Amino acid sequence: MTPDVLEDDLFDRAPDDRVRVLDADGNVVAPELEPELEPETLRSMYRDMRFARRFDERAISLQRQGRIGTYASLAGQEGSQIGSTYALGADDTISYQYREHGAVVARDLPWEYLLYWMGHEDGNAALADVSVFPLNISIGSHLPHAVGWSWAEKLDDQENVTVVHFGDGATSEGDFHEAMNFAGVVDTPTIFFCNNNQWAISVPQERQTASATFAQKADAYGFDGVQVDGMDPLATYVVTNVARTKAIDPDTDRLRPTLIEAVQYRFGAHTTADDPSVYRDEAEVEEWRERDPITRFESYLRDRWILDDELIEEIEAEIEETLASVIDRAETAEADPREMFEYTYEEPTARLEEQRAYLEELRSRHGDDELLEYE
Secondary structure (H helix, E strand, O other): OOHHHHHHHHHOOOOOOOEOOEOOOOOEOOHHHOOOOOHHHHHHHHHHHHHHHHHHHHHHHHHHOOOOOOOOOOOOOHHHHHHHHHOOOOOOEEEOOOOOHHHHHOOOOOOOHHHHHOOOOHHHHHHHHHOEOOOOOOOOOOHHHHHHHHHHHHHOOOOOOEEEEEEHHHHHOHHHHHHHHHHHHHOOOEEEEEEEOOEEOOEEHHHHOOOOOOHHHHHHHOOEEEEEEOOOHHHHHHHHHHHHHHHHOOOOOOOOOEEEEEEOOOOOOOOOOOOHHHOOOHHHHHHHHOOOHHHHHHHHHHHOOOOOHHHHHHHHHHHHHHHHHHHHHHHHOOOOHHHHHOOOOOOOOHHHHHHHHHHHHHHHHHHHHHHHHHO
Protein backbone atom coordinates (compact mmCIF):
# COMPACT_ATOMS: atom_id res chain seq x y z
CA MET A 1 0.00 0.00 0.00
CA THR A 2 1.41 3.40 -0.96
CA PRO A 3 1.71 6.17 1.66
CA ASP A 4 -0.92 8.26 -0.16
CA VAL A 5 -3.44 5.44 -0.08
CA LEU A 6 -2.65 4.75 3.55
CA GLU A 7 -3.11 8.44 4.33
CA ASP A 8 -6.53 8.43 2.69
CA ASP A 9 -7.49 5.23 4.48
CA LEU A 10 -6.65 6.69 7.89
CA PHE A 11 -7.78 10.27 7.56
CA ASP A 12 -10.78 10.05 5.22
CA ARG A 13 -12.94 8.04 7.59
CA ALA A 14 -15.70 8.87 10.03
CA PRO A 15 -14.42 10.48 13.26
CA ASP A 16 -15.54 7.51 15.36
CA ASP A 17 -14.22 4.88 12.90
CA ARG A 18 -11.40 3.85 15.21
CA VAL A 19 -8.16 2.59 13.63
CA ARG A 20 -7.32 -0.88 14.89
CA VAL A 21 -4.82 -3.53 13.77
CA LEU A 22 -5.27 -6.05 16.60
CA ASP A 23 -8.42 -7.13 18.38
CA ALA A 24 -8.54 -7.71 22.14
CA ASP A 25 -7.13 -11.22 21.69
CA GLY A 26 -4.17 -10.12 19.56
CA ASN A 27 -5.62 -11.25 16.23
CA VAL A 28 -4.96 -9.09 13.17
CA VAL A 29 -8.23 -7.51 12.02
CA ALA A 30 -6.77 -5.08 9.47
CA PRO A 31 -3.94 -6.86 7.61
CA GLU A 32 -3.64 -3.95 5.19
CA LEU A 33 -2.51 -1.77 8.12
CA GLU A 34 -0.16 -4.25 9.78
CA PRO A 35 3.29 -2.58 9.83
CA GLU A 36 6.32 -4.43 8.43
CA LEU A 37 8.56 -4.35 11.49
CA GLU A 38 11.56 -6.55 12.17
CA PRO A 39 11.17 -9.20 14.91
CA GLU A 40 13.88 -7.44 16.95
CA THR A 41 11.88 -4.21 16.84
CA LEU A 42 8.68 -5.97 17.87
CA ARG A 43 10.43 -7.69 20.78
CA SER A 44 11.92 -4.35 21.81
CA MET A 45 8.47 -2.77 21.81
CA TYR A 46 7.18 -5.61 23.98
CA ARG A 47 10.12 -5.27 26.37
CA ASP A 48 9.51 -1.54 26.73
CA MET A 49 5.82 -2.08 27.39
CA ARG A 50 6.65 -4.63 30.10
CA PHE A 51 9.32 -2.33 31.51
CA ALA A 52 6.87 0.59 31.65
CA ARG A 53 4.29 -1.52 33.51
CA ARG A 54 6.89 -2.77 35.99
CA PHE A 55 8.33 0.72 36.45
CA ASP A 56 4.79 1.83 37.26
CA GLU A 57 4.36 -0.87 39.89
CA ARG A 58 7.70 -0.11 41.52
CA ALA A 59 7.07 3.64 41.51
CA ILE A 60 3.72 3.23 43.25
CA SER A 61 5.37 0.98 45.84
CA LEU A 62 8.14 3.53 46.38
CA GLN A 63 5.55 6.27 46.88
CA ARG A 64 3.64 4.22 49.43
CA GLN A 65 6.90 3.76 51.34
CA GLY A 66 7.59 7.49 51.31
CA ARG A 67 10.61 7.11 49.04
CA ILE A 68 9.22 9.26 46.19
CA GLY A 69 6.53 11.91 45.97
CA THR A 70 3.09 11.84 44.35
CA TYR A 71 3.15 9.74 41.20
CA ALA A 72 0.83 9.39 38.16
CA SER A 73 0.24 5.81 37.01
CA LEU A 74 0.37 4.81 33.34
CA ALA A 75 -0.98 1.23 33.60
CA GLY A 76 -3.25 0.49 30.63
CA GLN A 77 -1.69 3.13 28.41
CA GLU A 78 1.55 1.37 27.43
CA GLY A 79 0.32 0.60 23.92
CA SER A 80 -0.19 4.22 22.94
CA GLN A 81 2.98 5.50 24.54
CA ILE A 82 5.35 2.84 23.22
CA GLY A 83 3.68 2.43 19.82
CA SER A 84 3.66 6.14 19.05
CA THR A 85 7.24 6.74 20.20
CA TYR A 86 8.63 3.89 18.10
CA ALA A 87 7.17 5.59 15.02
CA LEU A 88 9.32 8.70 15.60
CA GLY A 89 12.77 9.66 14.44
CA ALA A 90 15.58 10.00 16.97
CA ASP A 91 15.61 13.80 16.60
CA ASP A 92 11.85 14.23 16.88
CA THR A 93 10.87 16.00 20.08
CA ILE A 94 8.41 14.68 22.65
CA SER A 95 6.50 17.02 24.94
CA TYR A 96 4.38 15.23 27.50
CA GLN A 97 2.04 15.87 30.39
CA TYR A 98 3.05 13.70 33.38
CA ARG A 99 1.69 10.20 32.77
CA GLU A 100 3.56 9.23 29.61
CA HIS A 101 6.49 7.49 31.28
CA GLY A 102 6.39 4.91 28.49
CA ALA A 103 7.51 7.52 25.97
CA VAL A 104 10.57 8.12 28.14
CA VAL A 105 11.15 4.37 28.47
CA ALA A 106 11.15 4.10 24.67
CA ARG A 107 13.87 6.76 24.68
CA ASP A 108 16.03 4.57 26.95
CA LEU A 109 14.85 6.07 30.27
CA PRO A 110 17.75 8.02 31.81
CA TRP A 111 18.24 6.78 35.38
CA GLU A 112 17.95 10.38 36.55
CA TYR A 113 14.28 10.33 35.55
CA LEU A 114 13.37 8.84 38.92
CA LEU A 115 15.11 11.76 40.61
CA TYR A 116 12.34 14.09 39.49
CA TRP A 117 9.77 12.05 41.41
CA MET A 118 12.08 12.31 44.42
CA GLY A 119 12.04 16.09 44.17
CA HIS A 120 15.28 16.70 42.28
CA GLU A 121 15.09 18.89 39.18
CA ASP A 122 18.05 17.02 37.68
CA GLY A 123 15.52 14.38 36.69
CA ASN A 124 13.87 16.82 34.30
CA ALA A 125 17.16 18.19 32.99
CA ALA A 126 18.32 14.71 31.93
CA LEU A 127 15.39 14.40 29.50
CA ALA A 128 16.91 17.01 27.19
CA ASP A 129 19.56 14.48 26.18
CA VAL A 130 16.88 12.22 24.69
CA SER A 131 14.87 15.04 23.01
CA VAL A 132 12.11 15.04 25.61
CA PHE A 133 10.79 18.25 27.13
CA PRO A 134 10.42 18.42 30.93
CA LEU A 135 7.13 16.99 32.13
CA ASN A 136 4.31 19.43 32.66
CA ILE A 137 2.04 19.46 35.70
CA SER A 138 -0.21 22.39 34.71
CA ILE A 139 -2.88 20.98 32.41
CA GLY A 140 -2.42 21.80 28.73
CA SER A 141 -0.05 24.73 29.12
CA HIS A 142 2.74 22.88 27.29
CA LEU A 143 0.78 22.61 24.03
CA PRO A 144 1.53 26.15 22.72
CA HIS A 145 5.21 25.63 23.55
CA ALA A 146 5.27 22.38 21.57
CA VAL A 147 3.70 24.13 18.59
CA GLY A 148 6.27 26.91 18.86
CA TRP A 149 9.09 24.38 18.92
CA SER A 150 7.78 22.54 15.85
CA TRP A 151 7.32 25.88 14.04
CA ALA A 152 10.96 26.71 14.76
CA GLU A 153 11.99 23.31 13.33
CA LYS A 154 10.00 24.10 10.17
CA LEU A 155 11.56 27.56 9.82
CA ASP A 156 15.00 25.97 10.22
CA ASP A 157 14.20 23.46 7.43
CA GLN A 158 14.57 20.53 9.82
CA GLU A 159 12.68 17.35 8.93
CA ASN A 160 11.57 16.78 12.51
CA VAL A 161 8.21 16.68 14.21
CA THR A 162 7.07 17.46 17.73
CA VAL A 163 4.66 15.06 19.41
CA VAL A 164 2.77 16.60 22.29
CA HIS A 165 0.95 14.28 24.70
CA PHE A 166 -2.01 15.39 26.81
CA GLY A 167 -5.11 13.94 28.40
CA ASP A 168 -8.76 14.32 27.43
CA GLY A 169 -9.20 16.85 30.24
CA ALA A 170 -6.69 19.18 28.58
CA THR A 171 -9.04 19.65 25.63
CA SER A 172 -11.20 21.83 27.90
CA GLU A 173 -8.32 24.26 28.43
CA GLY A 174 -7.84 27.36 26.31
CA ASP A 175 -4.22 26.39 25.66
CA PHE A 176 -5.41 23.37 23.67
CA HIS A 177 -7.54 25.46 21.31
CA GLU A 178 -4.94 28.19 20.95
CA ALA A 179 -2.25 25.65 20.10
CA MET A 180 -4.48 23.83 17.61
CA ASN A 181 -5.51 27.06 15.91
CA PHE A 182 -1.94 28.34 15.63
CA ALA A 183 -0.69 25.00 14.33
CA GLY A 184 -3.33 25.01 11.60
CA VAL A 185 -2.77 28.61 10.56
CA VAL A 186 1.04 28.37 10.47
CA ASP A 187 1.00 24.73 9.28
CA THR A 188 3.43 23.33 11.83
CA PRO A 189 4.82 19.75 11.92
CA THR A 190 3.01 18.99 15.17
CA ILE A 191 1.34 15.75 16.20
CA PHE A 192 -1.23 16.37 18.94
CA PHE A 193 -1.59 13.10 20.85
CA CYS A 194 -4.69 13.04 23.04
CA ASN A 195 -4.56 10.17 25.52
CA ASN A 196 -8.26 9.69 26.10
CA ASN A 197 -8.23 7.39 29.14
CA GLN A 198 -11.95 8.04 29.84
CA TRP A 199 -11.42 10.00 33.07
CA ALA A 200 -9.92 13.45 33.75
CA ILE A 201 -9.43 12.68 37.43
CA SER A 202 -13.10 12.11 38.36
CA VAL A 203 -14.72 13.75 35.31
CA PRO A 204 -15.85 11.21 32.66
CA GLN A 205 -15.58 11.85 28.93
CA GLU A 206 -19.28 12.62 28.52
CA ARG A 207 -18.93 15.50 31.00
CA GLN A 208 -15.82 16.77 29.21
CA THR A 209 -17.22 17.39 25.74
CA ALA A 210 -20.43 17.25 23.73
CA SER A 211 -18.47 16.18 20.65
CA ALA A 212 -18.82 12.58 19.55
CA THR A 213 -15.03 12.29 19.57
CA PHE A 214 -12.04 14.40 20.51
CA ALA A 215 -10.45 13.64 17.13
CA GLN A 216 -13.10 15.58 15.24
CA LYS A 217 -12.11 18.79 17.01
CA ALA A 218 -9.29 19.04 14.45
CA ASP A 219 -11.89 19.86 11.79
CA ALA A 220 -12.45 23.27 13.31
CA TYR A 221 -8.77 24.10 12.82
CA GLY A 222 -8.47 22.82 9.26
CA PHE A 223 -6.35 19.72 9.68
CA ASP A 224 -6.72 15.96 10.09
CA GLY A 225 -7.97 14.19 13.17
CA VAL A 226 -8.04 10.43 13.64
CA GLN A 227 -9.24 8.14 16.40
CA VAL A 228 -7.16 5.05 17.17
CA ASP A 229 -7.35 2.13 19.58
CA GLY A 230 -4.78 3.34 22.10
CA MET A 231 -4.44 -0.13 23.63
CA ASP A 232 -3.20 -1.50 20.29
CA PRO A 233 0.53 -0.67 19.95
CA LEU A 234 0.58 -1.54 16.24
CA ALA A 235 -2.33 0.77 15.47
CA THR A 236 -0.77 3.68 17.35
CA TYR A 237 2.51 2.99 15.55
CA VAL A 238 0.85 3.08 12.13
CA VAL A 239 -1.18 6.21 12.78
CA THR A 240 1.76 8.12 14.26
CA ASN A 241 4.04 6.99 11.43
CA VAL A 242 1.63 8.25 8.77
CA ALA A 243 1.09 11.52 10.67
CA ARG A 244 4.86 11.99 10.90
CA THR A 245 5.34 11.36 7.17
CA LYS A 246 2.68 13.93 6.37
CA ALA A 247 4.17 16.46 8.79
CA ILE A 248 7.62 16.48 7.17
CA ASP A 249 6.45 16.25 3.54
CA PRO A 250 6.73 19.73 1.95
CA ASP A 251 4.57 18.64 -1.02
CA THR A 252 1.65 17.17 0.88
CA ASP A 253 -1.81 18.38 -0.08
CA ARG A 254 -2.82 18.20 3.57
CA LEU A 255 -1.84 20.44 6.44
CA ARG A 256 1.10 19.16 8.47
CA PRO A 257 -0.54 18.92 11.93
CA THR A 258 -2.57 15.90 13.02
CA LEU A 259 -4.72 15.31 16.09
CA ILE A 260 -4.60 11.68 17.22
CA GLU A 261 -7.13 10.55 19.80
CA ALA A 262 -5.89 7.33 21.42
CA VAL A 263 -8.84 5.66 23.12
CA GLN A 264 -7.70 3.67 26.15
CA TYR A 265 -8.25 3.32 29.88
CA ARG A 266 -6.40 4.25 33.03
CA PHE A 267 -6.36 1.07 35.13
CA GLY A 268 -5.15 2.74 38.30
CA ALA A 269 -5.74 5.97 40.16
CA HIS A 270 -5.23 9.39 38.60
CA THR A 271 -2.28 9.78 40.95
CA THR A 272 -1.24 8.17 44.22
CA ALA A 273 -3.25 10.96 45.92
CA ASP A 274 -6.49 9.79 44.27
CA ASP A 275 -9.10 7.15 45.17
CA PRO A 276 -10.85 6.10 41.93
CA SER A 277 -13.33 3.86 43.75
CA VAL A 278 -15.19 7.02 44.72
CA TYR A 279 -16.20 7.84 41.15
CA ARG A 280 -16.04 4.65 39.03
CA ASP A 281 -17.11 1.02 39.31
CA GLU A 282 -14.57 -1.78 39.49
CA ALA A 283 -16.65 -3.69 36.94
CA GLU A 284 -15.83 -0.99 34.41
CA VAL A 285 -12.12 -1.34 35.14
CA GLU A 286 -12.24 -5.13 34.75
CA GLU A 287 -14.06 -4.81 31.44
CA TRP A 288 -11.25 -2.64 30.07
CA ARG A 289 -8.60 -4.98 31.52
CA GLU A 290 -9.76 -7.57 29.00
CA ARG A 291 -8.17 -5.31 26.36
CA ASP A 292 -4.83 -5.08 28.18
CA PRO A 293 -2.28 -3.83 25.61
CA ILE A 294 0.52 -6.05 26.90
CA THR A 295 -1.54 -9.25 26.87
CA ARG A 296 -2.88 -8.71 23.34
CA PHE A 297 0.55 -7.75 21.96
CA GLU A 298 2.15 -10.78 23.61
CA SER A 299 -0.46 -13.03 22.01
CA TYR A 300 0.29 -11.49 18.60
CA LEU A 301 4.03 -12.07 19.02
CA ARG A 302 3.62 -15.64 20.28
CA ASP A 303 1.46 -16.54 17.28
CA ARG A 304 4.33 -15.49 15.02
CA TRP A 305 7.02 -17.29 17.04
CA ILE A 306 8.65 -13.94 17.84
CA LEU A 307 8.20 -14.53 21.55
CA ASP A 308 8.13 -17.58 23.81
CA ASP A 309 8.34 -18.43 27.52
CA GLU A 310 12.13 -18.47 27.55
CA LEU A 311 12.44 -15.05 25.94
CA ILE A 312 9.83 -13.60 28.31
CA GLU A 313 11.78 -14.91 31.31
CA GLU A 314 14.94 -13.27 29.94
CA ILE A 315 13.08 -10.00 29.40
CA GLU A 316 11.63 -10.08 32.92
CA ALA A 317 15.04 -10.75 34.48
CA GLU A 318 16.63 -7.89 32.54
CA ILE A 319 13.84 -5.53 33.54
CA GLU A 320 14.20 -6.34 37.24
CA GLU A 321 17.97 -5.89 37.09
CA THR A 322 17.73 -2.59 35.23
CA LEU A 323 15.03 -1.22 37.52
CA ALA A 324 16.99 -2.19 40.63
CA SER A 325 19.98 -0.30 39.25
CA VAL A 326 17.88 2.79 38.43
CA ILE A 327 16.37 2.86 41.93
CA ASP A 328 19.71 2.30 43.66
CA ARG A 329 21.41 5.09 41.69
CA ALA A 330 18.53 7.49 42.32
CA GLU A 331 18.38 6.79 46.05
CA THR A 332 22.13 7.25 46.50
CA ALA A 333 22.23 10.52 44.57
CA GLU A 334 22.85 13.55 46.75
CA ALA A 335 21.11 16.83 46.08
CA ASP A 336 22.58 20.24 46.81
CA PRO A 337 19.89 22.26 48.67
CA ARG A 338 21.41 25.48 47.34
CA GLU A 339 20.14 24.60 43.88
CA MET A 340 16.60 25.52 44.87
CA PHE A 341 17.65 29.18 44.79
CA GLU A 342 19.52 29.08 41.49
CA TYR A 343 16.83 29.20 38.82
CA THR A 344 13.73 30.69 40.44
CA TYR A 345 14.44 34.10 38.94
CA GLU A 346 16.98 35.38 36.45
CA GLU A 347 18.14 37.82 39.12
CA PRO A 348 17.61 36.75 42.76
CA THR A 349 15.20 38.89 44.77
CA ALA A 350 16.10 40.32 48.17
CA ARG A 351 13.77 37.84 49.87
CA LEU A 352 15.39 34.93 48.04
CA GLU A 353 18.83 36.11 49.08
CA GLU A 354 17.67 36.28 52.70
CA GLN A 355 16.41 32.71 52.51
CA ARG A 356 19.64 31.50 50.95
CA ALA A 357 21.68 33.22 53.66
CA TYR A 358 19.48 31.68 56.35
CA LEU A 359 20.03 28.20 54.89
CA GLU A 360 23.78 28.70 54.83
CA GLU A 361 23.72 29.87 58.44
CA LEU A 362 21.84 26.73 59.49
CA ARG A 363 24.23 24.50 57.55
CA SER A 364 27.31 26.11 59.07
CA ARG A 365 25.84 25.93 62.59
CA HIS A 366 24.42 22.41 62.50
CA GLY A 367 25.83 20.64 59.43
CA ASP A 368 23.79 18.81 56.82
CA ASP A 369 23.51 15.57 58.77
CA GLU A 370 21.98 17.23 61.80
CA LEU A 371 19.58 19.24 59.65
CA LEU A 372 18.37 16.07 57.90
CA GLU A 373 17.90 14.36 61.28
CA TYR A 374 15.93 17.36 62.53
CA GLU A 375 13.80 17.33 59.40
